[in-house]
Amino acid sequence: MLRGGRTVVPTGRGTKLSWGMPVEPDVLLDLSAMDRVLDHQPGDLIVHVEAGATLASVQEVVGRAGQRLALDETVPGGTIGGILATNASGPSRLHAGTARDLLIGVTVVRADGVVAKAGGRVVKNVAGYDLGKLMVGSFGTLAVITEAVFRLHPLPEVQRWVTVEPADLAGAAHAVIHSQAVPWAVEVDGSTLSVLVGGRPAGVAARVETVRSLIGGSVSDTAPAWWGRYPWQPGEIGLKVTCALSGLGEVLAAAGPRVRGSAGVGVVYAVAEQVDVVHRLRAIAARHGGSVVVVDAPDEVKMAVDVWGPVPALDLMRRVKEQFDPSRRLSPGRFVGGI
Amino acid sequence: MPADGVIDDPARLRTYECDGLTHYRVVPALVVIPEDADQLAAVVRACADHRVPFVARGSGTGLSGGALPHAEGVLVVTSRMRAIRAVLPDDQRAVVEPGVINLDVTRAATPYGYYYAPDPSSQQICSIGGNVAENSGGAHCLKYGFTSTHVLGADLTTPQGDLVRLGGVAPDSPGYDLLGAVVGSEGTLGIATSVTVRLVRLPEEVRTLLVGFASTDAAGAAVSAIIAAGVVPAAIEMMDELAIWAAEEAVQCNYPAGAGAVLVIELDGPAAEVAAEYDDVARLCREHGGFDERIATDAAERALIWKGRKSAFAAVGRISPDYIVQDGVIPRTALPEVLAAIASLSESSGIRVANVFHAGDGNLHPLVLFDDSVPGQGEAAEELSGAILDLCIAHGGSITGEHGVGIDKAKHMPRMYDEADLDTMQLVRCAFDPDGIANPGKVFPTPRLCGEVPGKHKGPHPLQDRGLGEIF
Numbered sequence: 001m002l003r004g005g006r007t008v009v010p011t012g013r014g015t016k017l018s019w020g021m022p023v024e025p026d027v028l029l030d031l032s033a034m035d036r037v038l039d040h041q042p043g044d045l046i047v048h049v050e051a052g053a054t055l056a057s058v059q060e061v062v063g064r065a066g067q068r069l070a071l072d073e074t075v076p077g078g079t080i081g082g083i084l085a086t087n088a089s090g091p092s093r094l095h096a097g098t099a100r101d102l103l104i105g106v107t108v109v110r111a112d113g114v115v116a117k118a119g120g121r122v123v124k125n126v127a128g129y130d131l132g133k134l135m136v137g138s139f140g141t142l143a144v145i146t147e148a149v150f151r152l153h154p155l156p157e158v159q160r161w162v163t164v165e166p167a168d169l170a171g172a173a174h175a176v177i178h179s180q181a182v183p184w185a186v187e188v189d190g191s192t193l194s195v196l197v198g199g200r201p202a203g204v205a206a207r208v209e210t211v212r213s214l215i216g217g218s219v220s221d222t223a224p225a226w227w228g229r230y231p232w233q234p235g236e237i238g239l240k241v242t243c244a245l246s247g248l249g250e251v252l253a254a255a256g257p258r259v260r261g262s263a264g265v266g267v268v269y270a271v272a273e274q275v276d277v278v279h280r281l282r283a284i285a286a287r288h289g290g291s292v293v294v295v296d297a298p299d300e301v302k303m304a305v306d307v308w309g310p311v312p313a314l315d316l317m318r319r320v321k322e323q324f325d326p327s328r329r330l331s332p333g334r335f336v337g338g339i
Numbered sequence: 340m341p342a343d344g345v346i347d348d349p350a351r352l353r354t355y356e357c358d359g360l361t362h363y364r365v366v367p368a369l370v371v372i373p374e375d376a377d378q379l380a381a382v383v384r385a386c387a388d389h390r391v392p393f394v395a396r397g398s399g400t401g402l403s404g405g406a407l408p409h410a411e412g413v414l415v416v417t418s419r420m421r422a423i424r425a426v427l428p429d430d431q432r433a434v435v436e437p438g439v440i441n442l443d444v445t446r447a448a449t450p451y452g453y454y455y456a457p458d459p460s461s462q463q464i465c466s467i468g469g470n471v472a473e474n475s476g477g478a479h480c481l482k483y484g485f486t487s488t489h490v491l492g493a494d495l496t497t498p499q500g501d502l503v504r505l506g507g508v509a510p511d512s513p514g515y516d517l518l519g520a521v522v523g524s525e526g527t528l529g530i531a532t533s534v535t536v537r538l539v540r541l542p543e544e545v546r547t548l549l550v551g552f553a554s555t556d557a558a559g560a561a562v563s564a565i566i567a568a569g570v571v572p573a574a575i576e577m578m579d580e581l582a583i584w585a586a587e588e589a590v591q592c593n594y595p596a597g598a599g600a601v602l603v604i605e606l607d608g609p610a611a612e613v614a615a616e617y618d619d620v621a622r623l624c625r626e627h628g629g630f631d632e633r634i635a636t637d638a639a640e641r642a643l644i645w646k647g648r649k650s651a652f653a654a655v656g657r658i659s660p661d662y663i664v665q666d667g668v669i670p671r672t673a674l675p676e677v678l679a680a681i682a683s684l685s686e687s688s689g690i691r692v693a694n695v696f697h698a699g700d701g702n703l704h705p706l707v708l709f710d711d712s713v714p715g716q717g718e719a720a721e722e723l724s725g726a727i728l729d730l731c732i733a734h735g736g737s738i739t740g741e742h743g744v745g746i747d748k749a750k751h752m753p754r755m756y757d758e759a760d761l762d763t764m765q766l767v768r769c770a771f772d773p774d775g776i777a778n779p780g781k782v783f784p785t786p787r788l789c790g791e792v793p794g795k796h797k798g799p800h801p802l803q804d805r806g807l808g809e810i811f
Binding site: 041042043044045066087089097098100101108110114115117118120121122123124125126127128129130131132133136137142143153154155156157174177181182199200202203204205207210240242243244245246247265266267285288289290291293308309311312313314315316319320322323324335336337 | 570
């Protein structure tokens with residue numbers, strides 16, 4: 001089928017099909033039947049899965065051995081392949097990194113039908129190029145991800161959330177970020193700051209006190225209802241805004257009341273009421289070394305605005321695309337620069 | 340370029356004929372030492388214009404021959420580009436030139452309460468640019484990750500002499516993660532002229548323990564128990580009897596007497612968390628036969644415990660005229676089996692092997708000891724070294740955990756990856772370096788024909804003109 005010259009968009013459960021530029025492929029390649037957890041080695045802290053497996057099903061399997069895959073299910077029902085292809089991330093990223101840091105092996109099918117793998121089953125491996133990192137966030141434009149091997153983390157014994165509405169949101173976030181509390185997540189939602197501390201009971205108790213001595217707040221053993229969810233509803237304009245940590249104050253102020261996300265790493269999400277919010281935020285983010293991407297929005301909006309924003313090294317990216325998919329069969333037009 | 344930045348005197352060229360892997364030597368045709376990114380780019384452009392191969396060299400400490408020069412090529416040395424451009428503690432970032440020494444990044448960040456986490460044992464000499472090329476590791480990888488975890492941006496001079504910006508101070512730059520492919524690409528995709536690194540908060544407390552065990556099996560079981568208990572130590576290093584003895588002879592580290600193996604375990608983080616973890620770790624070590632436990636709570640005591648481990652490579656040089664430092668990875672759970680197999684290979688070949696390794700992540704450094712003046716020993720050592728790599732692959736591991744493929748292991752790549760895998764990786768190489776002039780002969784045993792129109796490319800390719808299929 002791939003040799004038939006038709007265009008293809010791979011999909012898992014379709015939860016992020018509306019992300020990126022709109023495309024109308026000839027074929028929607030549904031990988032949801034390839035949903036097995038192939039192998040879990042708790043002693044080695046690794047799991048090997050098929051791309052169509054939901055994150056939830058993977059957590060269920062590795063959870064039995066007291067472990068977790070430190071990725072967030074930011075859109076319910078999402079599959080591993082979809083999370084990898086979009087580099088979707090949530091609160092866990094401050095502590096454990098994103099998909100690019102957790103992926104240690106990958107198997108893909110190229111546009112010409114050739115099956116190839118990179119990485120392996122061990123955390124430490126520098127043999128060859130890290131194709132896995134190239135695949136993460138590539139939105140199905142380089143190859144179809146079919147299998148993945150991840151490094152796992154132990155489930156924490158205890159988790160506590162310290163939540164507060166500080167007068168100086170960015171200042172409070174900074175105080176916690178640079179402290180010795182070693183927060184596992186520093187998240188904002190509108191004017192609320194919520195800090196996750198995880199680990200052993202004695203350690204967590206002391207660290208929670210450290211956080212409270214800096215920002216006050218109330219303590220809970222469950223996450224706030226908004227935790228790990230994007231702030232936009234279907235049909236709204238959803239943005240991903242990044243910036244250097246020192247730009248948090250300006251970005252949070254400009255992003256409006258419906259901002260939510262990982263202040264601790266400089267990646268937040270916002271709802272734009274109109275299209276020109278995108279341009280305004282983009283200028284501010286750029287001043288702080290960051291970017292704005294329109295993650296999800298109605299098609300008309302995407303056609304009217306620069307969804308991906310300026311992308312340095314675009315030429316080089318096009319050349320990589322050309323090598324992998326010279327006939328432009330995979331998700332053509334979905335990605336940066338019309339790739 | 341300044342006159343002293345271009346070297347063509349044969350005697351001086353010889354000083355660049357190898358890196359840390361001294362048994363491969365090639366004298367470069369020319370050595371250039373640019374002072375800044377513009378000069379470096381101009382050099383690379385000149386190479387591109389004349390299709391002259393080039394090889395980059397940082398501090399020349401690499402252990403896989405990554406900086407082994409090309410006889411008809413230019414060796415581009417980055418040692419003069421050693422400015423730390425910015426330390427940005429509020430952003431948890433630093434921006435450095437490629438020639439900056441790894442440990443100097445930490446030194447610059449420490450006054451602000453930060454440090455640079457990747458700590459290869461050569462960190463007092465190795466360069467950030469070299470670390471980027473090799474995706475260097477160190478003892479603290481299990482908890483902190485590798486160079487790729489800590490490099491967020493780079494200015495790269497492509498093999499065609501163009502300067503591109505990859506990533507930056509903020510995470511998740513839109514587009515492909517080209518930086519992720521560049522880190523660890525061993526100089527085959529270009530030369531970084533500026534690197535933006537992540538800085539990590541200095542931990543509140545660091546506690547280091549040294550524990551003796553009767554055997555590597557017992558020590559390995561303790562490691563597995565620690566991991567199973569949900570502890571992620573900052574480092575767990577193991578040395579076997581021969582390695583301990585060598586270190587003892589060299590630096591009198593006074594490791595537990597009679598130990599068949601030792602573990603050096605480091606815990607770091609908030610004080611209360613470290614205390615809680617330590618209780619578990621100490622108990623689990625004892626339960627697995629650990630004895631003579633020693634704890635360090637300040638920098639001086641910590642350095643003392645690490646002294647033996649850090650001197651291991653040099654130490655074996657005292658007990659053996661020659662040695663091969665191998666670098667392989669196995670799943671941690673395969674440790675007892677693999678060590679037993681190495682012991683058996685050692686016995687049957689009569690070649691001694693001292694084992695030092697990052698027990699937490701399964702990265703082995705078998706030190707294969709031999710005397711080259713004895714006929715046949717050199718070959719036997721090479722054979723044993725290769726057999727160890729076969730063991731690693733047979734157990735689902737890797738042929739290199741941190742030293743890189745370089746020239747040394749290119750021939751082993753097909754043991755780990757099949758033709759389709761290597762071909763796919765080289766698609767990336769073709770995109771960056773269609774003329775094949777960036778560190779040719781490294782990493783891949785057989786270069787891929789790129790099928791590109793050779794020469795400079797500007798702007799997007801005319802895809803439709805190539806008639807490579809239809810677009811619907």
